[in-house]
Structures are given as C-alpha cells and as structure tokens.
Amino acid sequence: xxxxxxxxxxxxxxxxxxxxxxxxxxAVQVQxxxxxxxEKQWLHLDSVIGQLYGTSFEVxxxxxxxxxxxxxxxxxxxxKEAGMDNRNIVDDGRSQKLTxxxxxxxxxxxxxxxxxxxxxxxxxxxxRDKTEFAQEKYIKKKKKKYDNTITVLKPSxxxxxxMYHGREPGKICHLRYDTLAQMLTLGNVHAGSKIIVFDTCxxxxxxxxxxxxxxxxxxxxxxxxxxxxxxxxxxxGFPEHFYKTLHEFPLCKVNLxxxxxxxxxxxxxxxxSAVDESNGAxxxxxxxxxxxxxxxxxxxxxxxxxxxxxxxxEVTSELPEDKxxxxxxxxxxxxALEKKVKQEEKRKKHMEAAALLQGRNADGLVIAGRFHPTxxxxxxxxxxxxxxxxxxxxxxxxxxxxxxxxxxxxxxxIGLQLSETWLRHYQVLPNRTHPMLLMSGGGGYILSGITVAxxxxxxxxxxxxxxxxxxxxxxxxxxx
Amino acid sequence: xxxxxxxxxxxxxxxxxxxxxxxxxxxVKAQHGTQTQTKYGVIRHSSDLIGKRFGSxxxxxxxxxVYVLHPTPELWTQNLPHRxxxxxxxxxxxxxxxxxxxxxxxxxxxxxxxxxxxxxxxxTIAPTGHLYTVEFHEQRAEKAAEEFREHKVAHLATVxxxxxxxxxxxxxxVADAVFLDIPSPWExxxxxKAALKEEGxxxxxxxxxxxxxxxxxxAMDELGFKEISTLEVLLRVYDVRSVSxxxxxxxxxxxxxxxxxxxxxxxQATAICKSGVTPKDMAGHTGYLxxxxxxxx
Numbered sequence: 001x002x003x004x005x006x007x008x009x010x011x012x013x014x015x016x017x018x019x020x021x022x023x024x025x026x027a028v029q030v031q032x033x034x035x036x037x038x039e040k041q042w043l044h045l046d047s048v049i050g051q052l053y054g055t056s057f058e059v060x061x062x063x064x065x066x067x068x069x070x071x072x073x074x075x076x077x078x079x080k081e082a083g084m085d086n087r088n089i090v091d092d093g094r095s096q097k098l099t100x101x102x103x104x105x106x107x108x109x110x111x112x113x114x115x116x117x118x119x120x121x122x123x124x125x126x127x128r129d130k131t132e133f134a135q136e137k138y139i140k141k142k143k144k145k146y147d148n149t150i151t152v153l154k155p156s157x158x159x160x161x162x163m164y165h166g167r168e169p170g171k172i173c174h175l176r177y178d179t180l181a182q183m184l185t186l187g188n189v190h191a192g193s194k195i196i197v198f199d200t201c202x203x204x205x206x207x208x209x210x211x212x213x214x215x216x217x218x219x220x221x222x223x224x225x226x227x228x229x230x231x232x233x234x235x236x237g238f239p240e241h242f243y244k245t246l247h248e249f250p251l252c253k254v255n256l257x258x259x260x261x262x263x264x265x266x267x268x269x270x271x272x273s274a275v276d277e278s279n280g281a282x283x284x285x286x287x288x289x290x291x292x293x294x295x296x297x298x299x300x301x302x303x304x305x306x307x308x309x310x311x312x313x314e315v316t317s318e319l320p321e322d323k324x325x326x327x328x329x330x331x332x333x334x335x336a337l338e339k340k341v342k343q344e345e346k347r348k349k350h351m352e353a354a355a356l357l358q359g360r361n362a363d364g365l366v367i368a369g370r371f372h373p374t375x376x377x378x379x380x381x382x383x384x385x386x387x388x389x390x391x392x393x394x395x396x397x398x399x400x401x402x403x404x405x406x407x408x409x410x411x412x413x414i415g416l417q418l419s420e421t422w423l424r425h426y427q428v429l430p431n432r433t434h435p436m437l438l439m440s441g442g443g444g445y446i447l448s449g450i451t452v453a454x455x456x457x458x459x460x461x462x463x464x465x466x467x468x469x470x471x472x473x474x475x476x477x478x479x480x
Numbered sequence: 481x482x483x484x485x486x487x488x489x490x491x492x493x494x495x496x497x498x499x500x501x502x503x504x505x506x507x508v509k510a511q512h513g514t515q516t517q518t519k520y521g522v523i524r525h526s527s528d529l530i531g532k533r534f535g536s537x538x539x540x541x542x543x544x545x546v547y548v549l550h551p552t553p554e555l556w557t558q559n560l561p562h563r564x565x566x567x568x569x570x571x572x573x574x575x576x577x578x579x580x581x582x583x584x585x586x587x588x589x590x591x592x593x594x595x596x597x598x599x600x601x602x603x604t605i606a607p608t609g610h611l612y613t614v615e616f617h618e619q620r621a622e623k624a625a626e627e628f629r630e631h632k633v634a635h636l637a638t639v640x641x642x643x644x645x646x647x648x649x650x651x652x653x654v655a656d657a658v659f660l661d662i663p664s665p666w667e668x669x670x671x672x673k674a675a676l677k678e679e680g681x682x683x684x685x686x687x688x689x690x691x692x693x694x695x696x697x698x699a700m701d702e703l704g705f706k707e708i709s710t711l712e713v714l715l716r717v718y719d720v721r722s723v724s725x726x727x728x729x730x731x732x733x734x735x736x737x738x739x740x741x742x743x744x745x746x747x748q749a750t751a752i753c754k755s756g757v758t759p760k761d762m763a764g765h766t767g768y769l770x771x772x773x774x775x776x777x
Contacts, residue, residue, distance in 0.1 A: 009679045178573075192484075397756055418718040425711045453533070
C-alpha cells in the first residue's frame with residue numbers, strides 16, 4: 001500500500017506536470033528527449049523522472065534540470081553593515097559596477113543564481129548604505145531575476161487556476177481562482193453526484209469539477225459546436241478511469257432530448273446528422289474542420305499502412321499512374337472507415353449522455369463561459385432534480401442580473417444570490433506587514449441558487465417563489 | 481440521504497432544511513409522530529415530511545407553505561447551532577481549494593468549534609478520505625461527534641478531545657492537509673508538520689488578528705514551510721431589484737422624446753431599470769488565511 005501512495009507522488013514519464021519559477025507557472029507533459037520552453041529557456045525534463053513532486057531543480061547549462069542538493073543553502077543571517085535611512089543615497093543609476101555584459105559572462109561561466117546575486121551585492125556602491133530592510137528587498141529582487149530554480153508540481157485546481165488566471169485569463173473568461181473556489185463549494189460538487197457542466201473556459205472548470213468528484217459519479221459536459229473543448233482538462237493529468245465518468249452532449253440536440261424526439265439509432269444516423277447541420281451554421285463549421293484535421297492525421301497513418309499494399313500492387317501493375325490511383329482509392333476507403341468508426345463512437349457517447357440526462361435528475365448545474373447565461377440556464381435547469389444547487393459564472397454582472405430576473409419569472413428556484421468575491425494578498429514580514437500594493441480588479445460574478453419543485457398551475461399570480469405567501473398579500477415596492 | 485450523498489425522498493431520521501425564506505430556515509430531523517411549528521402552521525412529520533421528495537412544497541396547517549430542502553454543508557453552515565464563531569462558505573471555499581482537498585484526502589483540523597468547516601471538509605473528502613478533528617473543549621467535542629453520527633458521516637471523521645498545541649492531532653505522517661483555527665497557531669505548527677505526510681502537503685491557518693498572522697508566518701518559515709502566502713477573501717452580494725428613477729422636468733418642450741420605459745404623465749415621469757443594489761453593510765473582515773506547503777526540498 002505504501003508503495004502505491006508514494007508512486008503517485010513520483011514524477012513519471014508522460015505525466016502532466018506544472019513547472020514553476022517564482023510566480024510563473026506552465027503546464028507541460030513530461031516526455032523524454034523532448035525540449036520544453038519555459039521562462040525564455042529550453043529545458044530537458046528527463047532528469048525529473050523518478051523524483052518526487054514538489055522538488056526544486058537548478059537549471060544547468062544546456063537546459064538540463066539538475067537534481068537538488070541534499071542540503072539547500074540557507075542564507076546565514078550575518079550582521080552586515082547597513083545604513084539607517086536613505087537620506088544620503090542618490091539614485092543615479094551608476095551604483096552597480098557590473099555591466100549587462102559582465103553578468104552575461106558570469107552566467108556563461110556557470111555561476112549559479114545565488115552566486116550572481118552575491119557578485120551584484122559586492123559590486124554595488126550603495127548596498128552597505130541601504131537599511132537592512134532595503135538590503136533584504138534588494139536581495140529578494142535580484143534573486144527573483146537571477147535564481148534559476150524550477151519546481152515541478154503536481155497539477156491541481158489551485159495551481160492550474162492560478163496559472164490560467166496569470167497567463168491566459170482571456171481563455172477562461174477572466175475567472176479568478178477564488179471565484180472558481182466559490183463555484184465548487186456553492187455547487188456542492190462532491191463524489192458520487194451527477195453534475196451537468198457547461199464550460200467554455202478551456203475546460204478548466206470541467207477539470208476542477210472532475211477533481212472534486214474524484215472519479216465517482218458522473219459529469220456531463222454540454223458543449224456548443226462540434227466538439228467539447230478540454231485543453232485545460234488534460235492538464236490535470238487525471239487517471240484513465242476518471243474519463244469513464246465524463247460524458248458529453250451537444251447543445252444542438254438538447255431540444256430534441258427535451259421533446260423526447262431524439263433518436264440516436266444506428267439506422268437513423270443520417271437524419272440525425274441532417275438535423276445537426278440544420279440546427280445552426282455554428283455546429284457545422286467546427287465539425288467539418290475537426291473532421292478535416294482527423295483526416296489529415298489519418299492520411300499520415302494511412303500512407304504508412306498503405307505501403308505494404310502498395311508493394312504487392314507494384315508487383316502486379318507496372319504503370320505508376322495506376323499504382324497512384326489505387327493508393328488513393330485505398331486511402332479514401334480507410335478514411336471513410338475511420339470516419340464511420342468515429343461517428344459510431346460519438347453516437348454511443350451521446351447515447352450514454354442522453355440516458356443520464358433523460359431522468360431529469362441531475363444533482364447540479366455549473367455554467368461558466370462566454371455564452372449568455374440566461375438561455376443556457378433556462379434550458380439546462382430542466383435536467384436538474386429539485387433541491388439541488390446550481391451555479392452560473394459570468395465575467396459581467398449585467399447578464400446575470402437579467403438571468404436573475406428570468407429565473408424569478410420561471411419560478412422553481414430559491415435562494416438566488418448574485419455575488420462576487422474580493423481578494424487581497426498580504427506581505428507578512430516583521431515590521432513590514434501590509435496588503436500587497438497591487439490587487440486584482442475583479443474576478444467575475446456568480447449567480448447561485450437552489451432548485452425546488454416547480455409550481456403547478458394552482459399558484460396565484462404575482463407570488464414570489466422566494467417567500468411563501470402570507471395569508472394577506474402585502475403590496476411591496478418593486479422587487480424583481 | 482446523508483451530508484455526503486444525495487437522497488431523493490425524505491426518510492425517517494433524515495435531516496431536512498425547512499425553508500420559509502432567505503433569512504428564515506431551520507433544520508429538522510424527520511421523525512414519525514413528531515410535529516414542527518412554523519409561523520405558517522404545523523408540519524406533521526408523518527404525513528407532511530416522510531416520503532416527500534426533497535425540494536417539494538409542504539403545506540402547513542394555517543394554510544401557508546414551506547419548502548423542504550436536502551441538507552448540504554452550505555445550508556448547514558447557515559443554520560447550524562453556533563457554539564463558537566464559525567467559518568462561512570466564502571472562507572470555506574477558499575480553504576478547500578487552496579488545500580487541494582478532494583475525495584481521498586486526509587485532513588487534520590483544530591479547533592472543531594461548531595463543525596461548520598468540518599462538515600464541508602467531510603463532504604469534499606468522501607468517500608475514501610478522513611478528517612481528524614481536535615477540539616479542546618469537552619462538550620463541543622462531544623456535540624461534534626454526535627452531529628457527525630446524526631448526519632451519517634461518523635465513519636469519515638475522528639474527533640479527539642485534547643489540546644493540539646500540546647499533544648498534536650493524534651496521528652503523524654498521514655495528512656495531505658492541516659487546518660488551524662486556534663488562538664495561538666504558532667504553537668501548533670510543529671505538530672502540523674508532523675501530522676503531514678513525509679513527502680509533503682498543504683497547511684492553512686486562520687486568524688482574525690494580524691499579530692497572530694505575523695507570529696504564525698515566522699513559525700512556518702522557521703520550520704521549513706514554503707510558499708507561505710497570506711490573503712483574505714470577502715463576499716460582496718448584490719440585491720437584484722427594479723429601481724425606479726425619477727425623470728427631471730425641464731419645462732415645456734415642442735417635442736417630447738418618449739422613452740418606452742417612462743411611466744406617468746408630465747410631472748411624475750420615471751424610468752425603471754434593473755440594478756444589482758449593494759447592501760448597506762457587508763462583512764468587512766472575517767480573518768486572514770495563511771497557506772503554506774511542506775515539501776521535502
């Protein structure tokens with residue numbers, strides 16, 4: 001048992017990891033003999049295999065990552081010379097004697113980050129005049145620039161959400177990590193439930209939901225267009241069995257499913273795909289391009305596979321043009337076959353998802369993306385059981401205000417809350433504790449609520465679904 | 481039903497949340513023969529609760545009605561009986577994600593307090609994880625254990641009545657994450673480090689006062705914790721309402737521009753728009769959250 005638990009803490013070939021240097025992260029896959037670029041350097045990750053996650057490495061010349069030393073050097077707290085304040089320090093930009101070229105030379109000589117920092121200190125004419133605090137700040141700043149330590153981390157929602165928010169916030173609709181944290185908790189995402197997810201945040205939210213499900217229960221991803229987007233989901237490096245719980249269902253078939261007229265039988269495959277295309281130009285284009293991509297890949301495979309056939313053909317047919325025609329025919333046949341296999345797989349997956357959705361008893365709904373939330377939630381809530389939470393993320397407040405109004409009109413929801421979180425980091429140092437100087441301006445908004453049984457026709461007109469009506473209707477000032 | 485597994489129908493012994501309104505909810509334990517008083521009348525458990533689907537409307541004797549909801553840790557946090565100041569879902573969400581909690585995680589927590597965070601942790605680590613929670617107050621420790629039993633999650637939690645600063649969590653080298661919400665967390669950092677797995681883990685300390693944070697960060701640094709980071713998170717809520725704004729009267733005009741939303745004639749013209757209105761007050765501070773990582777190197 002012990003071995004297994006250590007195993008998943010050890011970096012293996014093929015693992016999805018996150019590289020970290022200071023506060024910069026990058027998700028990569030560990031592959032031998034493959035170079036990876038990170039922080040303006042090319043790196044070989046071969047030497048990290050077999051090490052524990054969380055290990056820090058020094059970048060050696062050539063981009064290889066060196067295994068860590070057994071005892072990391074801790075700066076001895078020497079009582080160095082320091083000044084009292086900065087009244088006599090003139091910032092003329094000339095206090096550092098080393099030039100850029102000098103530093104480059106030092107780097108080429110193989111000096112480690114810490115040693116370079118030491119050189120900078122020794123060649124600074126004002127260093128000893130700075131106050132102790134200023135000296136510490138200076139050292140920290142130089143370390144940040146010259147220290148070439150990279151840590152290899154195991155992916156998690158925390159790390160990936162931090163990474164995406166720092167690197168490519170546009171891809172995740174500017175979802176800040178604390179907002180994502182709220183969504184997962186408000187949505188009561190946990191093992192064993194059946195959650196519907198609509199995610200156009202590169203699949204980050206989907207991955208976060210899957211992490212909290214732990215491979216138990218099921219997740220159904222509703223997607224627009226031809227294929228679900230899961231770039232970020234892959235970065236989590238989930239084990240194979242997690243993907244068995246992940247299903248997908250195209251938005252363009254939702255109405256058919258709700259009407260009960262969705263048929264995914266083999267024979268009627270043609271009609272379904274025709275409906276597919278008629279249900280929106282959007283769904284057609286990406287589907288085509290994806291299929292084209294698939295064909296390109298297949299083409300490469302086929303040329304390798306076709307060669308033995310070509311060899312036998314060469315014996316029989318002398319003419320090169322005939323040979324070419326037959327090759328092309330064989331390739332086309334293979335392509336058509338592969339396309340059929342893919343379509344069959346897709347159909348099966350949709351059937352599985354439809355079966356899960358049909359019961360209209362999902363345990364939760366999570367929506368995050370650049371689509372207008374109102375139509376999404378009004379439609380997808382139909383698949384959710386009563387007394388279950390739902391969470392909608394939007395970068396902007398106004399669409400959620402409209403959504404709130406429409407949900408009130410619809411009824412069948414309580415506890416509607418429109419909120420955002422305010423996040424602030426602190427620097428905590430003796431006599432220097434204060435909030436950070438820069439703060440996130442915004443992290444998006446969340447509309448959350450709980451489903452309840454829909455009101456049957458007996459309820460009287462403008463009753464608020466929020467509060468059960470008292471015997472006497474009081475006229476209140478305009479509330480939604 | 482349990483706090484870690486959804487159920488469809490209310491059964492005897494289940495906890496249900498009676499919902500009368502946003503600010504008006506309370507938990508009940510469904511029991512045959514019992515009655516519960518609400519301002520809309522009496523709820524008879526045998527006829528009105530047991531066998532009903534969670535989320536349905538229940539009619540009360542005086543003619544009004546309520547909803548009965550499936551319990552979740554979030555609803556529990558809003559309705560549990562306070563024995564101490566509790567953590568609310570905003571902080572709980574952040575803690576859960578930053579400690580990387582998920583099914584199978586082993587967590588050590590102190591102090592248990594009123595069990596608000598405990599319930600949320602249990603929900604997240606189920607079905608294969610475990611929570612070791614330490615509370616130095618005897619009655620509170622007993623009450624927590626009792627609640628876990630009633631909520632059918634006792635198999636996922638171990639409650640210890642001891643002082644974490646002196647005796648630790650009762651386990652060593654097993655935790656993926658440690659959480660501290662105690663007056664002097666710097667005294668427990670050593671125990672936190674020991675409780676965490678050898679290959680590493682995450683820890684968090686929650687303190688209302690900045691002086692506590694300073695001492696805690698120092699202790700974490702001295703004991704070799706990395707990535708020490710302090711933050712706070714606050715919830716801003718917006719109340720969605722139709723807002724009516726009066727339109728000014730500039731006197732007679734040859735051409736009156738009509739806004740479709742205008743109501744009234746001439747003097748009392750108003751425009752209505754939807755707004756997310758901010759409340760008068762909001763929670764300005766709960767506590768500072770300090771996170772850190774234990775790693776071998």
